[in-house]
Amino acid sequence: MLDADIAVIGAGVAGLAAFQRLRERGCDAVLIEARDRLGGRVYPEPVAGWPLPVELGAEFIHGAPPELADFVAEGAKAPQRNWAVVDGELVPADEFAFGAGAIFERMAAREASAPDLSFAAFLEQNADFPAAARQGALAFIEGFEAADPRRISVRALNREFAQGGEHEGPLRPRGGYAGLLEAIAPAGGVWLGAVVHTVRWRRGGVEIEALRHGYPHRWQVRRVIVTLPLSILQHSLQAGAPVAFEPPLEAKRDALEHLAMGGARRVTLRFREPIWERCRDERGSALDALGFLFGGAVPEGHIPTWWTAPGSSSHGAQITGWLGGRRAWALAGLAPERIAALALDSLSAALRFHRGDLDNALLAAHTHDWEADPYALGAYCYAVVGGADAFAALAAPLEHTLFFAGEATEATGAHATVHGALRSGRRAAAEAALVGA
Numbered sequence: 001m002l003d004a005d006i007a008v009i010g011a012g013v014a015g016l017a018a019f020q021r022l023r024e025r026g027c028d029a030v031l032i033e034a035r036d037r038l039g040g041r042v043y044p045e046p047v048a049g050w051p052l053p054v055e056l057g058a059e060f061i062h063g064a065p066p067e068l069a070d071f072v073a074e075g076a077k078a079p080q081r082n083w084a085v086v087d088g089e090l091v092p093a094d095e096f097a098f099g100a101g102a103i104f105e106r107m108a109a110r111e112a113s114a115p116d117l118s119f120a121a122f123l124e125q126n127a128d129f130p131a132a133a134r135q136g137a138l139a140f141i142e143g144f145e146a147a148d149p150r151r152i153s154v155r156a157l158n159r160e161f162a163q164g165g166e167h168e169g170p171l172r173p174r175g176g177y178a179g180l181l182e183a184i185a186p187a188g189g190v191w192l193g194a195v196v197h198t199v200r201w202r203r204g205g206v207e208i209e210a211l212r213h214g215y216p217h218r219w220q221v222r223r224v225i226v227t228l229p230l231s232i233l234q235h236s237l238q239a240g241a242p243v244a245f246e247p248p249l250e251a252k253r254d255a256l257e258h259l260a261m262g263g264a265r266r267v268t269l270r271f272r273e274p275i276w277e278r279c280r281d282e283r284g285s286a287l288d289a290l291g292f293l294f295g296g297a298v299p300e301g302h303i304p305t306w307w308t309a310p311g312s313s314s315h316g317a318q319i320t321g322w323l324g325g326r327r328a329w330a331l332a333g334l335a336p337e338r339i340a341a342l343a344l345d346s347l348s349a350a351l352r353f354h355r356g357d358l359d360n361a362l363l364a365a366h367t368h369d370w371e372a373d374p375y376a377l378g379a380y381c382y383a384v385v386g387g388a389d390a391f392a393a394l395a396a397p398l399e400h401t402l403f404f405a406g407e408a409t410e411a412t413g414a415h416a417t418v419h420g421a422l423r424s425g426r427r428a429a430a431e432a433a434l435v436g437a
């Protein structure tokens, strides 16, 4: 006997969006999630009585996606200014102030038919740019794309950048991403704490086996929407994988080999007051409107990028440090206290703020190890050389039975984002519902 017509595996944004759409269409569906919470890599941490949202995963809305238009925080573009640490000096500057933008412009001008290559190889071929520009561009690829520059595809980067980014600074959701989760959270039909380990499938029938809070559980359904993170799908092709598909997803092997999971680490420091307002830059200007602080060239092991939370005041202030790519991978598995100490050291060096005074003003540090998280195994994906079409290949359904959603299946340049995950979930729900219609 069937337990439902369709099962959705994974209750991150893609799974929640897919499930919501299926329910709206009157489909008989279940949603199966390993964690005891919804949201996956969207992970707002509630802090009682605290006025600002604390996010452990996604925080920004990238670009101006129509899917999230209703969630954009008003006043999100309150006047803020950015600074950078250059040769140990604090100067007003944006991320691309030292010429990195020109590198990306030249990259965008490449013929679409030119052979694909990695960003590192592209930089080598364009050695005429000044060192500061090259350094800034590399820091962006590692930081924002969370990628290995020796692997990431220039063709895929060009496609992504062509979608348009945030020219006036990134937006945030009103009150944080908790509001989005609330809006797409289902009223019922969700199995939390159910860790799927086997998906046995044939055309028109799927058996899903899980351990739910340690006890075996099984669902028989006609179709499945798989929203597992890329890393978990990649592992599924190896022996001893956390999730095994029987038969294995051979048809996806090429796509899975042309995508990679990026690494990112964020640490949010909560302070009694906006301590940065007490700091001054090289020219004596106060940092009271500090938005972003870029320090791409800081020594290895230090946190290069920082941003403050809008609305920080004497009622509560917070600043978030960010590392991507190899800097983030280097911190995987470190205890949260070590990460907090590293963050305080880095911030103290960047702002030239006495470390003891920082400690005194600190209320708490918040971080999550996405690399070690068994249900994420990394931050978000990118395409490696030759992989610009791999997102679409991963998204393609198999035998009208397995459907695929999740940020890594987003082929319109919005992979690695919340709105990309949302879009992919809605797309997969439409595909799966159509088969049953």
Ligand SMILES: Cc1cc2nc3c(=O)[nH]c(=O)nc-3n(C[C@H](O)[C@H](O)[C@H](O)COP(=O)(O)OP(=O)(O)OC[C@H]3O[C@@H](n4cnc5c(N)ncnc54)[C@H](O)[C@@H]3O)c2cc1C
Pocket (backbone or CB within 6 Å): 009, 010, 011, 012, 013, 014, 015, 032, 033, 034, 035, 038, 039, 040, 041, 042, 056, 057, 058, 059, 060, 061, 062, 194, 195, 196, 197, 227, 228, 229, 232, 242, 243, 264, 265, 266, 370, 374, 375, 376, 378, 379, 380, 405, 406, 407, 408, 415, 416, 417, 418, 419, 421
């Ligand atoms: C640190 C960080 C910062 C980010 N910042 C931003 C940002 O500012 N803006 C932005 O747009 N995007 C950002 N992103 C990316 C964004 O969070 C993701 O693209 C998006 O949330 C992915 O959603 P998803 O549904 O595809 O995957 P997920 O959220 O990973 O959902 C997959 C679900 O599958 C579940 N699962 C895994 N294994 C099993 C199993 N065996 N059985 C059952 N369930 C399982 C997981 O628990 C998870 O809930 C960030 C990501 C990270 C990690």
